[in-house]
Amino acid sequence: QVQLVESGGGVVQPGRSLRLSCAASGFTFSNYAIHWVRQAPGKGLEWVAVISNDGSDKKYADSVKGRFTISRDNSKNTLYLQMTSLRPDDTAVYSCAKDLTLGAADYYFDYWGQGTLVTVSS
Amino acid sequence: EIVLTQSPATLSLSPGERATLSCRASQSVRSYLAWYQQKPGQAPRLLIYAASIRATGIPARVSGSGSGTDFTLTISSLEPEDFAVYYCQQRSDWPRITFGQGTRLEIK
Numbered sequence: 511q512v513q514l515v516e517s518g519g520g521v522v523q524p525g526r527s528l529r530l531s532c533a534a535s536g537f538t539f540s541n542y543a544i545h546w547v548r549q550a551p552g553k554g555l556e557w558v559a560v561i562s563n564d565g566s567d568k569k570y571a572d573s574v575k576g577r578f579t580i581s582r583d584n585s586k587n588t589l590y591l592q593m594t595s596l597r598p599d600d601t602a603v604y605s606c607a608k609d610l611t612l613g614a615a616d617y618y619f620d621y622w623g624q625g626t627l628v629t630v631s632s
Numbered sequence: 633e634i635v636l637t638q639s640p641a642t643l644s645l646s647p648g649e650r651a652t653l654s655c656r657a658s659q660s661v662r663s664y665l666a667w668y669q670q671k672p673g674q675a676p677r678l679l680i681y682a683a684s685i686r687a688t689g690i691p692a693r694v695s696g697s698g699s700g701t702d703f704t705l706t707i708s709s710l711e712p713e714d715f716a717v718y719y720c721q722q723r724s725d726w727p728r729i730t731f732g733q734g735t736r737l738e739i740k
Binding site: 554555556557560569570571572605610615616617618619620622623624625 | 666668674675676677678681682687688719721723726727728729730731732733734
């Protein structure tokens with residue numbers, strides 16, 4: 511079955527960096543776009559970024575553009591999110607989510623990981 | 633940015649009753665709307681995409697309708713496992729994806 515398992519979260523000071531990972535299994539990873547979505551404690555959902563199946567195309571939410579970088583290693587079935595210049599309002603559970611559609615980014619999310627908590631605080 | 637407004641914020645119903653959840657967009661999203669269910673401590677689950685297409689494994693009692701700016705998620709007869717938070721999400725304005733603030737469906 512499809513599994514997405516995030517790791518790399520933790521407590522970090524404002525202005526510092528952190529890299530998240532998402533290990534995928536149960537599907538052909540290289541065939542699907544993958545997204546990062548975050549949820550601040552007690553709040554709703556916010557889309558963060560997407561990367562195409564081959565890694566050639568990346569899109570970001572305005573709130574993270576220029577600070578976060580999404581990447582993937584299809585040989586390792588792993589997605590990454592490099593986060594720099596972190597701010598307190600980046601505090602959230604970060605989840606990776608598989609795109610519904612084979613070979614394209616359709617921006618519907620059919621499988622999600624449980625997420626990893628990032629806390630930005632001094 | 634397209635703002636999605638869900639109503640009501642909380643819906644209190646009993647098992648067996650019909651649930652009707654609303655999502656209104658600040659501008660047309662055509663039929664590019666999805667619904668998700670989230671239970672405490674769990675990842676969201678895709679229920680409906682393209683406004684009315686049930687995702688794999690979603691029971692027929694769950695249905696979606698609407699287009700343009702007004703959308704509805706209907707659960708025809710509530711089961712105990714249906715009590716959760718529901719989010720709508722638009723992808724019309726990609727990559728500026730937005731979600732609604734959620735409707736909490738609670739047991740009366």
